[in-house]
Amino acid sequence: MKQDIYEILSNEQIAPSVFKMLLSGDTSPITAPGQFVNIKIPEFYLRRPISICDRDDKTLTIIYKVVGGGTEVLSRMKKGEKLDLLISLGNGFDTKPSGDRPLLIGGGVGVPPLYGLCKKLIGEGKAVSVILGFNNKAEIFYEKEFRDLGAFVAVTTVDGSYGLKGFVTDAIKNADYTYFYTCGPKPMFKAVNSVAKTSGQFSFEERMGCGTGACMGCTCKTKNGPKRICTGGPVLVREEIEW
Amino acid sequence: MVDTSVKLCGIMLDNPVIPASGTFGFGYEFTRFYDINVLGSISLKGTTKEPRFGNPTPRIAECPSGLLNAVGLQNPGAQAVLNNELKTLKRVYKKPVMANVSGFSVDDYVSTVEMLTGDEGIGWFEINISCPNVHGGGLAFGTSAEGAAKITKAVRKATDKPIIIKLSPNVTDIAEIAKACEAEGADGVSLINTLLGMRIDLKTKKPLLANKTGGLSGPAVKPVAVRMVYQVYEAVKIPIIGMGGISSAEDVIEFMLAGAVATQVGAANLVEPCACKRIIDELPAVMQKYGIKKLSEITGGAHNG
Structure with missing residues (x-):
C-alpha cells in the first residue's frame, strides 16, 4: 500500500x-x-x-x-x-479455490475488476467462463477484451437488445463451473446467491472515508464479525456474507 | 535548532501532533505508511464498555472542504481493546497513548475507565462526551454543564491518570462547559468534536447518511474550532488540546496561539495517511519562518495585549 x-x-x-x-x-x-x-x-x-x-x-x-x-x-x-x-x-480475489472451470459474473460497472482476475486465471491454465450483464446493447463494454484473453463469454441484456435476454442469473443456470467470482450491484448479488451451485467470492462496493481501514466508514456485518470493506474486503467469500 | 516539545498534563510530548480518535484506528495499521513513533501521542479509537457495531452504511458523505461521518462508535469493546488492540500497538509504539472512552450512562464511562486504567501504556484518558452519532448517550452529557460535570466527577474517582474531557461544539457556550469540567477535577479539555450536519441526496431525495445526521470535520470547521479554543482558553486554566481541520504545521501553530498546548489531526489522516508525519516534518521550518524557537511558549499567544 x-x-x-x-x-x-x-x-x-x-x-x-x-x-x-x-x-x-x-x-x-x-x-x-x-x-x-x-x-x-x-x-x-x-x-x-x-x-x-x-x-x-x-x-x-x-x-x-x-x-x-x-x-x-x-x-x-x-x-x-x-x-x-x-x-x-483491499484484499482482492483469491484464485486458489477456483477449480479448473471458474465462472466470472459481472454486472455493469462491476465488470472491470473481473478482467484482471480473468487474465490471472487463464494464466494459471483455468478454463474461464464469463457472464457479462448489462441493461442494453449500448452499455456493453469489454466483451471482446474478455474473448481475446481466451475466455468463453456470454452477454445478457435486460431488454434483449444483445445476447441473451434477461439477467446474469438466466445464463448462470446453464453454466458448468467449479467456483464463481462476481462483482456488480447488490440486487444482482442476491440473485446470484440464490442460484449459484458452488462457493464463490463477491466484490462489494461501499462509500468510504479513507480506504485504508482508519475510519470504519465502510464496515459491514459478516458471519465472522464486522469487516471493513476497504481492508477486510472488498472481496468476501460466499459463506461469510450476511444477506 | 527549534524545540517542538510540549507538556500535556505532566507528560512530555516530542511534538504537539496527535492523530485524533476515530481517524487512526488503534494506530498500528499506520505502520504500513510510516514509523508512528514520530507522533507526539495517539488518541485511540473511541472505546465503549461493550463491543459496538455502530451505525448502518452509508456512514460517510463528502462536503466542501470536509466530510460528514456517522460511524457511531464502532469498536470491539473495552476488554478486547485491553487484550488485543493495546498489546498490538505496544509492539510498534513506545510512547504513552490517549485512551478515548465513550458511554451511554455514568456507569458505562466509569467501568470502561476502570477496566483500562491499569494498562501502563495509557498516559491519559480522553473522555468523549460529544459524539453526535449515537442516540441516548455521549452528546447528551456534553451539551450541558451539569451533564459534563456529572461525568467528570464520576470518572475522576475511577482513575489517577489525567482525564481530558472532549467537548462538543454543538452548544451555546462551550466555555461554560469547560469550566464545569475544570471545577470537577478534569486535567484538560480537548475540542472540538464534530459539528452536527446533514446532506441530502437529490436523486433519492433522502439524507445521504443512513443515520440521517453526521458530524462535520475537516478544514471547513477550522475557524469555528479556533474561535472555541480561544474562548475556552480565556475561561479555564487547565490545558487544551485543539483540533478541527488541522492539515498543516501552520494550522498547529494557529491553534496553539489560540490557546492549545497540543493538537489533534483528524480528517486529514483519511485523505492523506502520512498527514501527521508530514506536519511534524514541516514544523521546524514553519517555526523558524515565524521566529518561534520553543513551541511550548506560544500557547495562548494570541491573547497577549
Whole structure:
C-alpha cells in the first residue's frame, strides 16, 4: 500500500457515462486482481475508490462510471495530467479455490475488476467462463477484451437488445463451473446467491472515508464479525456474507 | 535548532501532533505508511464498555472542504481493546497513548475507565462526551454543564491518570462547559468534536447518511474550532488540546496561539495517511519562518495585549 503520483496516459469514454483511464506509475504494490485505488480528485476532499481493471509493470487501467461530481471531474481530465493515488487497497480475489472451470459474473460497472482476475486465471491454465450483464446493447463494454484473453463469454441484456435476454442469473443456470467470482450491484448479488451451485467470492462496493481501514466508514456485518470493506474486503467469500 | 516539545498534563510530548480518535484506528495499521513513533501521542479509537457495531452504511458523505461521518462508535469493546488492540500497538509504539472512552450512562464511562486504567501504556484518558452519532448517550452529557460535570466527577474517582474531557461544539457556550469540567477535577479539555450536519441526496431525495445526521470535520470547521479554543482558553486554566481541520504545521501553530498546548489531526489522516508525519516534518521550518524557537511558549499567544 502506498501513496504516489500517477500520470494519465489516456482517458476515453467506452460506453454511456463509462470511462477507461490508463495511468503510468509504480504498480509493484498490487498483489491481487480485485484490489482498488483511492484517487484524490482536484477540488474534492475525500478520495474516490475505483477498482483496478488491469495492470502491467508500468501502467494500470481503471474503468469508472460518472455517478457524481467527483467522477465527473475525473472524466474531464486529460492526458499528461497527474493524479494522487493510494494504490493496492483491499484484499482482492483469491484464485486458489477456483477449480479448473471458474465462472466470472459481472454486472455493469462491476465488470472491470473481473478482467484482471480473468487474465490471472487463464494464466494459471483455468478454463474461464464469463457472464457479462448489462441493461442494453449500448452499455456493453469489454466483451471482446474478455474473448481475446481466451475466455468463453456470454452477454445478457435486460431488454434483449444483445445476447441473451434477461439477467446474469438466466445464463448462470446453464453454466458448468467449479467456483464463481462476481462483482456488480447488490440486487444482482442476491440473485446470484440464490442460484449459484458452488462457493464463490463477491466484490462489494461501499462509500468510504479513507480506504485504508482508519475510519470504519465502510464496515459491514459478516458471519465472522464486522469487516471493513476497504481492508477486510472488498472481496468476501460466499459463506461469510450476511444477506 | 527549534524545540517542538510540549507538556500535556505532566507528560512530555516530542511534538504537539496527535492523530485524533476515530481517524487512526488503534494506530498500528499506520505502520504500513510510516514509523508512528514520530507522533507526539495517539488518541485511540473511541472505546465503549461493550463491543459496538455502530451505525448502518452509508456512514460517510463528502462536503466542501470536509466530510460528514456517522460511524457511531464502532469498536470491539473495552476488554478486547485491553487484550488485543493495546498489546498490538505496544509492539510498534513506545510512547504513552490517549485512551478515548465513550458511554451511554455514568456507569458505562466509569467501568470502561476502570477496566483500562491499569494498562501502563495509557498516559491519559480522553473522555468523549460529544459524539453526535449515537442516540441516548455521549452528546447528551456534553451539551450541558451539569451533564459534563456529572461525568467528570464520576470518572475522576475511577482513575489517577489525567482525564481530558472532549467537548462538543454543538452548544451555546462551550466555555461554560469547560469550566464545569475544570471545577470537577478534569486535567484538560480537548475540542472540538464534530459539528452536527446533514446532506441530502437529490436523486433519492433522502439524507445521504443512513443515520440521517453526521458530524462535520475537516478544514471547513477550522475557524469555528479556533474561535472555541480561544474562548475556552480565556475561561479555564487547565490545558487544551485543539483540533478541527488541522492539515498543516501552520494550522498547529494557529491553534496553539489560540490557546492549545497540543493538537489533534483528524480528517486529514483519511485523505492523506502520512498527514501527521508530514506536519511534524514541516514544523521546524514553519517555526523558524515565524521566529518561534520553543513551541511550548506560544500557547495562548494570541491573547497577549
